Amino acid sequence: MQDKSAKTAEGVFFITGKDFANAGVASCELKSILEKMGVDRGIVRRASIAAFEAEMNVVIYTPAGMMRYKITPDYIKIVVEDVGPGIENIDLAMTEGYSTASDDIRSMGFGSGMGLPNIKRNTDELNILSIPGIGTTLEIVINIKKE
């Protein structure tokens, strides 16, 4: 999709809800792209964690979504958009331990209410736009160069 030696890259992954067989594929692919571009390992790790948690939220809670990414020498931007039920109360959703996951999902070790806090902890910027009944957009920025 992009030149591996390039200094910038952009792309998109489509994510299917409830498709646990392919859950994590987008984040693992993004990690591999960042590694090939020679991005600092600590930054790759933070971006991969944020991407994985965002991807899993789409798989667990929504019918479908997509993850767009842009990598530049200065920052990594990941935008995850879904057509799910939306988040009623974002402040509550950001509280560690708060979860609306079903028992089935919890028994798999998901839905422990740590996803969004994990994303926040690993990113420099996190913007959440959510409209109940319409969907959620997560905009994540991780700085590569110190400002």
Next chain:
Amino acid sequence: MKLQELVDSLSLVVKTASAHLTKEVTGGYVSDLLSDVIANIKEGSVWITLQTHQNIVAVATLKELSGIILVNNRTPDADTLKKADGEGIPILVSSLSAFEIAGLLYNLGLRCR
């Protein structure tokens, strides 16, 4: 400590990626909550869990773990085995509980960091 040494000391059954037992194990972590593992496990660690579904392989790959130990004789799902072999993530099974495995690994000198 190499993963092979853990396999020998704890009589673990190697289910996948037997060519990757030369990996260095730098620590250990016990949890069945995936987000907790993602947040707190250190790379190079071995992960002790009872989760057997395929998403544990994605977590291990993302966090660059040395391997996964399944406790209480848990059987990994067929898809999990396939993915772990593909990604080179050793899955090791023990009849012991998570508590016992963690205790034994601690005695062998492994720590959380």
